[in-house]
Amino acid sequence: MIIIGEKINGFIPRTLQAIEEKDEKYIREIAKSQTEYGADYLDVCAGTAPEIERDTLKWLIDIVQDTVDTPLCLDSSDVNVLLDVIPLAKKPGLLNSISGETGKCEAILPVIQGTTWNVVVLTCDQTGIQTDPKVKFSIAETLIAKAEEYDIAQERLFIDPLVTTLATQQDSLLSFNEAVRLIKAGYPKVHITSGLSNISFGMPFRKAINTQFLALAMSAGMDSAIMDPTSADMRATLYATDALLGNDEYTMNYLTAFRNGLIGPAKKA
């Protein structure tokens, strides 16, 4: 599993507070803890008003890179902001994101052509967020083909089939998993990721939904997630599911994680 740490994001109230108070210490803390708990990338998203989004992102990027070596996942819905902050990254990471919305591919793909940047690909377009797995698949197909025009191999694409909210769509997981299966069958080399906590929006006791979604989606072929690796429940689900799906030879990763205290019963203080 490729873990994208989700915490450095201004849409999360605690992080927004740190951004507003210029609380460098907190940002360093969550950069460090997410890295220690196995984040392969650290998502960095400003979540602030447009006129200060660039400055906020730059502030976050500088602090994170001064704290850890973990590659960044640069996150903005504004393509121009993304293009502006790419040069700030010390090494190539992940761009979050492109989609079928007009102009996004054309702006981003040429810039990462011939580099080792990877990119998150959302299966939505100008007509909105799709719920039909077949439509998600066909958008993914179009975008994979566009990436290929710029010599961007499937291995560099993290397709996000956009999980919808269970509270408003009963077959949210089923539809997500169907899209995952279709995409994996057609393009086995692409990664599938998900900002999965959206599944439990508006529900109580969200971690019950989030952990089970993680396990079920992994069994359908999802091999990455944008999540909080510092959550003990999410970590336990991750290691256990990977072992159950036969991805963990002799269950060594699970055992090592247990021995290192990454998973296991909560320690008494």
Added chain:
Amino acid sequence: MIETENLKIAVGELDEERVNAFLDASLAFSPTEEDARAVLAAYQAGMDIVGERFEQGRYFVGDLVFAGSLFAAAVEKLKPLLGFSGGEGRIGMVILGTVEGDIHFIGKNLFKTMLEAASFHVIDIGIDQPPKAFADAAVRYQADIVGLSGLLTTAVDSMRDTVEALKAAGIRRKVKVILGGSIVTEAICTYAGADDWSRNAYEGVGKCRNWMRAKTR
């Protein structure tokens, strides 16, 4: 005259069985238009209970959606009796949409249901709508309120541009503008030049009601 207190409570409790039993009973004996209006009013009062419990954290988004479906089913059944298709009996006209560059719709749709339950006439112009589409609809339908939804950072500038488009159309002073979505804050409300904002559908409906009260006074 139909006793509607129990219906109101059943809607508030989200007790589908009792709600439907009451609705069917009230429609069984050649109800008048007045009866139908009383039933609808009971549903609306019940939806208020649902909204209050949502605000208190006792109900969740799934409860709101379910309540909306109960309400929509009742309106469908009562329609022939009420004989309304237009603005009659409505307390105000709202143009609602997700602003340009944003495609999220869950919050917008919830807000729409809650507004309709509160007797507003709502024209939902959809997602990713340019400023001009809002202005055109507001002019055509003589809107009292324009609701702008969005949750991407890029939606903020679209919200500001939409308010500008209302100014350009010469109707900014005639309409109230409310922002909704997880991105909005007091600062963004000021930046966009809107009148108010909310991240909670029920609270937003309360603000719209207050505007209509002030207007008719």
